[in-house]
Amino acid sequence: MKNAISRTILVVLSLVIVSSILLAGCTSGASGGTGGGNGQQVTIEYWDWWVTQSPTIDKEIKLFEEAHPNIKIKKTTQVVDKYPELLQLAMKSGTAPDVFLIPEQPKRLEQIQQGWLLPLNKWATKEWQAQFPEGSFAEGDNVVDGKIYSVPYEGTAPWLQLYINTKLFKQAGLVDDKGNVKVPQTWDDVRSSAKAITQSVGGKAFGYGFGNKQKFILPWQLWMTQTSGATDAGSGMDTRTGQYVWGTNPVYGNWIKFFIGMKDDGSIVPNAMSMDDEMARAYFADGKFGMLVGGVWNQAGWAKTHPEFKDYMVAPLPRDAMAKDQTYFYRVPGGWGWGISSKTKHPEEAWLWFNWLNSKDAAVRWVKAGQGLRVQPDANKVEYAPTPQFAQYMQTAADVKLAPAPSLKHPEMASVKEQQTLPNIQNILEGVYTGQIKDYKEALSDLESRQNAELQRAIKDAQQRGVKVDPNWWKVPNWDPTKDYQN
Amino acid sequence: MSTESMIASSKAARWPATAKRDTLWDQIRKNLWSYVFVLPMLVLAGLFVVYPLIASIQITFYDWNGIGNPTRWVGLRHFFTVAQDPLFWNAVKNTFTYALVLVPIQLTLALILALVLNNPKLKGSTIYRAVYFSPVVTSAAMVGVVMTLLLGSFGTDLSVFLVNLGVMSEPVDWLGSPQFALPIVITVGIWHTLGYNLVYFLAALQSIPRELYEAAQVDGANAYHQFTKVTIPMLREVGAVIVFLAILGSLQVFDLVLVMTGGGPFFASEVVSTYIYHFAFTPTSVSAEANVGYASAAALFMGLLVMGITVGQLLAVRYARRNRVNDA
Numbered sequence: 001m002k003n004a005i006s007r008t009i010l011v012v013l014s015l016v017i018v019s020s021i022l023l024a025g026c027t028s029g030a031s032g033g034t035g036g037g038n039g040q041q042v043t044i045e046y047w048d049w050w051v052t053q054s055p056t057i058d059k060e061i062k063l064f065e066e067a068h069p070n071i072k073i074k075k076t077t078q079v080v081d082k083y084p085e086l087l088q089l090a091m092k093s094g095t096a097p098d099v100f101l102i103p104e105q106p107k108r109l110e111q112i113q114q115g116w117l118l119p120l121n122k123w124a125t126k127e128w129q130a131q132f133p134e135g136s137f138a139e140g141d142n143v144v145d146g147k148i149y150s151v152p153y154e155g156t157a158p159w160l161q162l163y164i165n166t167k168l169f170k171q172a173g174l175v176d177d178k179g180n181v182k183v184p185q186t187w188d189d190v191r192s193s194a195k196a197i198t199q200s201v202g203g204k205a206f207g208y209g210f211g212n213k214q215k216f217i218l219p220w221q222l223w224m225t226q227t228s229g230a231t232d233a234g235s236g237m238d239t240r241t242g243q244y245v246w247g248t249n250p251v252y253g254n255w256i257k258f259f260i261g262m263k264d265d266g267s268i269v270p271n272a273m274s275m276d277d278e279m280a281r282a283y284f285a286d287g288k289f290g291m292l293v294g295g296v297w298n299q300a301g302w303a304k305t306h307p308e309f310k311d312y313m314v315a316p317l318p319r320d321a322m323a324k325d326q327t328y329f330y331r332v333p334g335g336w337g338w339g340i341s342s343k344t345k346h347p348e349e350a351w352l353w354f355n356w357l358n359s360k361d362a363a364v365r366w367v368k369a370g371q372g373l374r375v376q377p378d379a380n381k382v383e384y385a386p387t388p389q390f391a392q393y394m395q396t397a398a399d400v401k402l403a404p405a406p407s408l409k410h411p412e413m414a415s416v417k418e419q420q421t422l423p424n425i426q427n428i429l430e431g432v433y434t435g436q437i438k439d440y441k442e443a444l445s446d447l448e449s450r451q452n453a454e455l456q457r458a459i460k461d462a463q464q465r466g467v468k469v470d471p472n473w474w475k476v477p478n479w480d481p482t483k484d485y486q487n
Numbered sequence: 488m489s490t491e492s493m494i495a496s497s498k499a500a501r502w503p504a505t506a507k508r509d510t511l512w513d514q515i516r517k518n519l520w521s522y523v524f525v526l527p528m529l530v531l532a533g534l535f536v537v538y539p540l541i542a543s544i545q546i547t548f549y550d551w552n553g554i555g556n557p558t559r560w561v562g563l564r565h566f567f568t569v570a571q572d573p574l575f576w577n578a579v580k581n582t583f584t585y586a587l588v589l590v591p592i593q594l595t596l597a598l599i600l601a602l603v604l605n606n607p608k609l610k611g612s613t614i615y616r617a618v619y620f621s622p623v624v625t626s627a628a629m630v631g632v633v634m635t636l637l638l639g640s641f642g643t644d645l646s647v648f649l650v651n652l653g654v655m656s657e658p659v660d661w662l663g664s665p666q667f668a669l670p671i672v673i674t675v676g677i678w679h680t681l682g683y684n685l686v687y688f689l690a691a692l693q694s695i696p697r698e699l700y701e702a703a704q705v706d707g708a709n710a711y712h713q714f715t716k717v718t719i720p721m722l723r724e725v726g727a728v729i730v731f732l733a734i735l736g737s738l739q740v741f742d743l744v745l746v747m748t749g750g751g752p753f754f755a756s757e758v759v760s761t762y763i764y765h766f767a768f769t770p771t772s773v774s775a776e777a778n779v780g781y782a783s784a785a786a787l788f789m790g791l792l793v794m795g796i797t798v799g800q801l802l803a804v805r806y807a808r809r810n811r812v813n814d815a
Contacts, residue, residue, distance in 0.1 A: 085768050088554060105777075106554050114554055203647060212663070213639070215749055266657070270646055273663025273752055275639045417552065420766065420775040422574055423753070431753035434665050454775075461550075461559070 042349045043072045045097035047087065049080040051278075052301035056369040064356045071349045081214055091116050098344040099353050102150055102336050109414035112144050118340040119147035123351045131360060132375055140408035141334025151358055152335025155373025155380050157397035159295055159329070160223050160317055162190075167311040168290040169193070172200035181313065186321040187224065187258040190291060194267035197290040208262060209269035209289035211280030218429040220293055221259060225251045227316070227399075228323035231330075231481050236425060236451065239404050240481075242474030244452050246425065247445030254320055256432055256440045263433065273434065285309040293317065296372040296393050303370060314392040316399060327481045330403030335375070373397060402484040404476040409487075413474075415467040418458045421450040540790075547784040552776045553767070565784035575785060577754055578762040579792070585673055585758060586737040593677045594684055594733060601688035602718075616689070620682035627679060631746030634675050638662050665755035668748045672756055676743055680736065684729055691725035692718070727804045734800070738793050759789045
């Protein structure tokens with residue numbers, strides 16, 4: 001009898017647990033908001049992928065909540081390489097955050113078409129728009145059919161820089177007559193400096209390092225081609241021809257030759273392929289290697305994890321001294337930052353938080369915290385630079401030029417959906433670096449052929465679906481990459 | 488009665504060959520409570536395993552990036568592409584390498600440890616069991632992160648130390664090396680799930696009647712003969728199930744590979760699960776669309792392959808069991 005009762009209790013308990021799980025799955029709301037209106041407490045769910053920027057955002061949340069006692073911001077920092085998937089799942093399951101950083105994938109136009117984003121026109125009046133520089137709002141980009149969906153937050157500066165550990169450089173004697181560090185200007189300078197550092201400390205430190213565990217870090221190194229003839233080191237596309245040019249443009253192959261040469265010298269930290277970027281940053285600050293490619297977020301990261309570390313400086317990415325063409329980092333009109341979910345139950349409160357994040361005061365605090373430049377020029381004054389290194393970073397901003405953005409004229413281009421073709425550039429760089437690919441020129445040409453074929457297939461596919469797209473839209477033959485392009 | 492005949496009668500008692508088989512309904516009625524207890528798990532498995540499996544078959548016929556509803560019909564194109572993709576077959580090769588290396592080593596170690604821990608004279612065997620089982624209760628992702636940190640950050644020091652000793656000519660990036668990445672993942676895999684098989688073997692060993700060993704001792708069998716003539720034959724049935732589960736489990740390896748190497752470098756440790764993942768969730772750095780349809784086709788392709796192996800294994804086990812029962 002006792003056994004029978006116990007079994008009954010167990011069965012009932014099991015069913016209750018299962019039902020609870022299923023019900024919990026079915027009843028989670030579209031927004032994390034609670035209460036709302038009439039002075040009631042409202043919770044705004046906020047998502048980003050920022051780790052090193054986290055203290056600054058936390059400070060903004062604190063200030064915002066003080067100014068708006070009835071609104072609470074619940075922040076979730078998602079892992080950067082899973083962010084698009086997590087956001088997509090949240091959108092599908094009706095648990096999307098109210099305010100969030102808008103990811104690059106899926107394409108922004110598709111995010112709009114799927115109804116993820118709330119149009120901001122109700123609040124984003126002409127007066128409000130006027131606080132941002134000209135070109136911040138562009139039809140075909142962050143404005144679609146007159147509806148505004150976002151505003152850029154970042155100022156224009158090359159997004160990657162070369163970080164130099166000055167202590168190691170000085171130890172290796174890489175200084176001029178006045179004792180100032182000799183900043184590597186070219187790829188050859190980088191290679192010789194890296195070799196000198198490695199030899200000077202007898203294997204206790206290396207000249208160069210990176211942490212490729214997240215897989216996208218090796219392609220970051222390839223951005224050294226951006227000022228040496230590549231018009232888009234990220235995608236390999238040349239807008240002048242509307243083609244991928246991984247093999248045709250010799251700059252990519254030349255860079256691989258230089259980089260593998262540096263590896264063969266024994267100048268690159270040995271566990272570069274398996275450590276992650278955070279670990280590489282810590283290694284750099286600990287003096288385990290002398291040069292690192294990264295963004296301005298590195299500086300805030302070191303301020304948090306290695307507050308005593310000051311022996312470093314910032315320089316533009318080095319270029320190929322032999323390169324025939326001069327190219328630059330580029331920007332296009334429009335731009336993206338945060339967005340508001342169309343499913344939010346508290347649009348007014350969400351807008352208040354969105355507006356706070358994009359305000360000039362928040363922008364100044366952002367710059368003063370050394371997080372980077374902001375889109376409002378007034379926020380980017382040199383006197384706001386918290387460190388000499390941040391001031392060095394500010395100086396690189398002049399190197400950015402306007403590039404053509406054909407998709408502004410032809411938003412239909414977003415309907416052309418190129419699919420992944422493997423091995424992609426990051427796979428190829430890995431293969432070459434580890435010696436699994438011997439002929440990098442052939443690998444680059446093969447990638448170029450596959451990606452161009454995929455682009456043609458995707459265009460045809462879009463045409464068959466009734467989208468009027470023209471392959472010529474991808475070409476801007478009159479673009480001179482040394483000058484600003486007026487879109 | 489000799490030891491062999493005792494074993495035969497013991498097996499016959501456990502698996503009667505001539506007993507009249509009950510229908511499924513008879514079995515449910517007889518063991519109602521057991522089925523009630525199994526029901527929640529069946530419902531959950533149906534919802535989260537069977538339904539997605541069946542639903543994904545439809546997706547294999549579309550180009551679909553996972554957003555909205557699939558609309559671009561491609562027929563069987565994905566299956567042909569998967570079958571012709573050398574990277575898929577490289578992933579299949581790595582997956583089977585993982586299984587074929589891991590399973591024999593892990594099961595041999597698990598059996599040896601189970602025999603040691605089953606020894607009644609061993610003091611503190613419960614503690615040892617807990618220690619050996621503890622990796623199993625740690626998530627594979629967590630194990631992967633810790634191992635990556637150990638090999639990633641301290642790996643340099645280890646490498647430099649080995650170079651200084653003259654063991655190696657240059658430092659090795661353990662998880663970033665095409666030669667070491669997969670073997671290291673296999674080694675960690677062996678350690679991580681060893682506890683499961685240890686417990687299975689231990690349970691099987693404890694189900695062998697003590698009288699068989701006593702009879703063997705009376706017959707003059709030494710420890711070796713007791714192992715080969717009593718333990719092994721009595722473990723055969725359960726052992727087949729353990730092998731079966733170990734192979735299936737290792738063919739599904741995913742989290743350990745994803746966390747430790749991401750399938751790299753340059754696909755050196757790519758297994759089918761990570762291959763599928765890389766197509767279903769395109770990395771943010773690549774400006775291309777994810778293709779859940781293609782990923783589903785690859786998953787189905789591999790699923791059919793594994794199903795074929797499973798059916799083959801089942802038939803082999805059934806055939807062997809029938810032969811043994813007939814012999815008995």
